[in-house]
Amino acid sequence: xxxxxxxxxxxxxxxxxxxxxxxxxxxxxxxxxxxxxxxxxxxxxxxxxxxxxxxxxxxxxxxxxxxxxxxxxxxxxxxxxxxxxxxxxxxxxxxxxxxxxxxxxxxxxxxxxxxxxxxxxxxxxxxxxxxxxxxxxxxxxxxxxxxxxxxxxxxxxxxxxxxxxxxxxxxxxxxxxxxxxxxxxxxxxxxxxxxxxxxxxxxxxxxxxxxxxxxxxxxxxxxxxxxxxxxxxxxxxxxxxxxxxxxxxxxxxxxxxxxxxxxxxxxxxxxxxxxxxxxxxxxxxxxxxxxxxxx
Numbered sequence: 001x002x003x004x005x006x007x008x009x010x011x012x013x014x015x016x017x018x019x020x021x022x023x024x025x026x027x028x029x030x031x032x033x034x035x036x037x038x039x040x041x042x043x044x045x046x047x048x049x050x051x052x053x054x055x056x057x058x059x060x061x062x063x064x065x066x067x068x069x070x071x072x073x074x075x076x077x078x079x080x081x082x083x084x085x086x087x088x089x090x091x092x093x094x095x096x097x098x099x100x101x102x103x104x105x106x107x108x109x110x111x112x113x114x115x116x117x118x119x120x121x122x123x124x125x126x127x128x129x130x131x132x133x134x135x136x137x138x139x140x141x142x143x144x145x146x147x148x149x150x151x152x153x154x155x156x157x158x159x160x161x162x163x164x165x166x167x168x169x170x171x172x173x174x175x176x177x178x179x180x181x182x183x184x185x186x187x188x189x190x191x192x193x194x195x196x197x198x199x200x201x202x203x204x205x206x207x208x209x210x211x212x213x214x215x216x217x218x219x220x221x222x223x224x225x226x227x228x229x230x231x232x233x234x235x236x237x238x239x240x241x242x243x244x245x246x247x248x249x250x251x252x253x254x255x256x257x258x259x260x261x262x263x264x265x266x267x268x269x270x271x272x273x274x275x276x277x278x279x280x281x282x283x284x285x286x287x288x289x290x291x292x293x294x295x
Contacts, residue, residue, distance in 0.1 A: 003179040006044050007062075014040065019069055023076035026069025027110035033065045045179075046189025047196055054156040055166050055196035061175035067145045070114050074141045077111045078134035118144035149173065162197040162204075165229050168264070169271045170195075178275035187279035194229055194282060195271060202227035220289060232285060233270050233278075234263055239285050246281045250274055 018033050019026070041056050042049070057064075080093040093108075100108040115124040118141045123132070150173045157167040170176075178191050193199045203226055206216035218227035220238040225231050232239070247258050254274065258266050270278050 022069035023072040026073050029066040045192040047192050051196040051198045059176045071142050169268045181275050190279050190282045230267050
């Protein structure tokens with residue numbers, strides 16, 4: 001199943017249930033709801049439970065649940081400001097607004113917190129005067145929440161050693177092109193695991209055996225190098241023939257000679273482009289690894 005279809009099904013069948021009546025209760029971040037969305041992302045990417053959240057959410061670019069629910073609150077607030085004063089829901093809204101000066105835990109105070117965070121406190125306090133259209137207000141709130149979320153996401157990348165390579169190739173919170181390519185589930189999974197640092201390489205397996213980082217060496221060659229993603233893709237002598245074939249295929253198909261590029265640029269190209277060729281290369285590498293283990 002391709003990314004657009006999967007996202008459409010999720011947004012049409014799962015999200016409405018998770019966000020039901022969220023315009024009333026949606027101020028807080030509810031971890032069970034977020035975890036359900038994480039599970040849907042992991043299922044699509046084909047990664048395990050140890051895949052870092054910043055990597056899998058950053059690749060799909062899905063909006064967190066709590067951001068959607070807070071936008072729903074702003075939509076409801078705008079609607080309540082527009083309805084006639086004789087309506088019961090309008091009277092309830094005004095009652096909540098009036099007591100918000102005395103009590104902190106009110107719906108109006110939650111809306112005010114969101115708007116203040118988004119720099120729209122003037123809009124909140126001038127609700128009865130002529131104001132901007134609802135669509136514009138909601139768009140401003142959403143854009144600001146996305147901006148704040150991206151800042152938190154970038155900080156999370158810096159705080160996770162496992163994402164040593166990922167943070168050098170990913171700077172924006174949006175869907176990655178490889179997810180929209182025509183890849184098999186196995187190909188998509190191996191690319192996602194490579195990007196999230198959860199391929200079954202020594203640098204990852206050593207974490208669970210408490211092996212010091214400098215001792216997580218490649219067992220497929222004699223270089224005495226740490227076996228990480230860059231070693232697998234660029235340096236391991238055991239896969240030199242496969243690597244030559246990969247670079248030749250890229251040169252023939254895309255007219256780019258990776259052999260002339262510096263290692264860091266070459267690695268970024270392999271992480272971000274040529275997903276089908278790179279995934280096949282990794283799968284072939286692991287076939288060789290498995291055959292050696294069986295021997």
